[in-house]
Amino acid sequence: xxxxxxxxTLNKVAVALGEQDAVTLIAHLKGVEEIxxxxxxxxxxxxxxxxxxxxxxxxxxxxxxLRRTRDPKTGWFIFHWRLQPDQLEGFILSQKRRVxxxxxxxLDYEKNHDFYYCGSQECKRVPxxxxxxxxxxxxxxxxxxxxxxxxxxxxxxSEKVEILRKELGE
Amino acid sequence: MPKRNDLxxxxxxxxxxxxxxxxxxxxxxxxxxxxxxxxxxxxxKLEEKGLIRREKELQEGRWTYRLYPKRxxxxxxxxxxxxxxxxxxxxxxxxxxxxxxxxxxRLTDWIINLGKEAPAAPEGPSAIAEPDxxxxxxxxxxLDT
Numbered sequence: 001x002x003x004x005x006x007x008x009t010l011n012k013v014a015v016a017l018g019e020q021d022a023v024t025l026i027a028h029l030k031g032v033e034e035i036x037x038x039x040x041x042x043x044x045x046x047x048x049x050x051x052x053x054x055x056x057x058x059x060x061x062x063x064x065x066l067r068r069t070r071d072p073k074t075g076w077f078i079f080h081w082r083l084q085p086d087q088l089e090g091f092i093l094s095q096k097r098r099v100x101x102x103x104x105x106x107l108d109y110e111k112n113h114d115f116y117y118c119g120s121q122e123c124k125r126v127p128x129x130x131x132x133x134x135x136x137x138x139x140x141x142x143x144x145x146x147x148x149x150x151x152x153x154x155x156x157x158s159e160k161v162e163i164l165r166k167e168l169g170e
Numbered sequence: 171m172p173k174r175n176d177l178x179x180x181x182x183x184x185x186x187x188x189x190x191x192x193x194x195x196x197x198x199x200x201x202x203x204x205x206x207x208x209x210x211x212x213x214x215k216l217e218e219k220g221l222i223r224r225e226k227e228l229q230e231g232r233w234t235y236r237l238y239p240k241r242x243x244x245x246x247x248x249x250x251x252x253x254x255x256x257x258x259x260x261x262x263x264x265x266x267x268x269x270x271x272x273x274x275x276r277l278t279d280w281i282i283n284l285g286k287e288a289p290a291a292p293e294g295p296s297a298i299a300e301p302d303x304x305x306x307x308x309x310x311x312x313l314d315t
Contacts, residue, residue, distance in 0.1 A: 014257055038288055089244040091308045100265070106281070107188040109265075109272040120279055124275060156284040162212050 010088060015064070021046050022054045029064065029083040036080055050060055062087045093168065100164045107157045116145035177204055177212050185222050185237045194239040195227060213237055253280050 010030075014022040024044050029035060037055060037069040058064040067080040085098035117123070118138035125148050126134065136145045180202050185193055193201075197228075213235065216222045225234040227237030249255050252274035262269045271277055 009243075009245060012250055016246065016250060050266055055226060090248050092244040095246070098260075099249045099252050101255045102277070103252075105265050105271045116293075124273075125278075152285065153281050159279050160248070160284060167242070167245075167248060 009092070010085065013088060013091070017054070017057055017061075017063075021050055022058075024050060025054050026058075028082065029081065030085075034067070034080045034082045036078055040077075040081075055079075061091050063091060090139055096164055096168055100161065100168065103157060103161050103164070107154065107161055108152050110154050110157065115148040115150055117148035118143040177208065178201065178216060179210075181212050182216055182221055182239075184214075184240040186238070186241070186243060188237075189242060190226075190238070194227065195224070195235040195237055196229070199235060218245045251280065253277055 002133040007030075010026060013025050015108075021044075024046060025040060026128050028040055028044055037048065040055075041047070041051045044051070046054075055064060055066075059066060063084055065082050065084050067082070069078050069080065070076070071078055108149045114128040116128065116136065117125040118141055120138070120141050120143065123138050123140040126139075126145065131145050134145065137143070138145055178237070181198060184198060184201060195209065195213055196206065198213075199206050202209070204212070213222065213224060216237075217224050221240055223238045223240055225238065227234055227236045246255075254260070254271070257263065257276075259269050263274070264270060265272055
């Protein structure tokens with residue numbers, strides 16, 4: 001079967017999912033068939049609660065699977081984790097679809113509204129309707145609101161949306 | 171001679187690696203060390219399996235095919251820096267609520283910074299469809315007027 005995912009992509013996803021610890025953890029998961037959270041913590045020197053946090057995050061996205069057994073001595077559950085690299089492509093595609101949906105909403109909003117801005121970094125832009133209500137004065141700093149040209153934003157956003165559409169084959 | 175299946179796998183991997191630009195059928199066989207006859211059979215086979223797309227192209231006065239992958243390797247590159255990717259507010263983010271992609275300040279910052287990134291390598295089909303026009307080309311001048 002053709003594998004379309006490489007290690008670099010897997011690492012990037014790990015970074016996006018958490019931090020450097022996630023990359024180390026995935027590197028360990030890649031090398032073994034199955035491993036317990038305790039073993040990962042011992043081998044990687046990542047704190048056990050961090051290991052579990054990352055594993056649950058990966059599990060939420062089906063990037064790892066788990067098998068549960070019971071410790072015969074203590075009666076506690078032991079979780080055996082396994083990497084599911086075949087799920088990575090589906091994960092990436094679903095994330096892209098979700099991001100595309102958000103960007104489309106934003107693009108429509110940017111296209112259909114005029115914005116006004118006071119120019120202060122701490123303050124935010126407001127649409128025309130809100131600016132009218134505020135009598136064209138910023139609610140944050142009180143400075144006068146002037147028209148904010150969002151054409152460049154629309155252009156950049158449209159480009160991104162187009163790239164994503166192409167990648168998703170839409 | 172390599173087995174057909176091996177060759178198919180190698181060819182497919184190579185074509186997938188070329189991305190949106192695709193690869194000329196003739197270049198591919200040279201790269202894989204196969205004969206053009208064997209090569210063209212394999213490419214037809216891959217097309218029949220729905221794994222690649224072949225487009226006729228005139229190259230140095232001879233007709234050949236450019237091969238494009240139908241399925242590209244999944245890459246997270248396009249959205250890796252987008253705040254919406256794995257956003258902790260995702261469950262509450264909706265156009266009808268306070269947390270919305272319409273007004274999200276993190277998304278605004280990201281959009282503003284979009285153009286400030288280093289220009290990416292051309293990868294779309296348009297990039298290969300627009301050859302550089304020589305400066306002294308009389309046709310090029312007439313197009314401007």
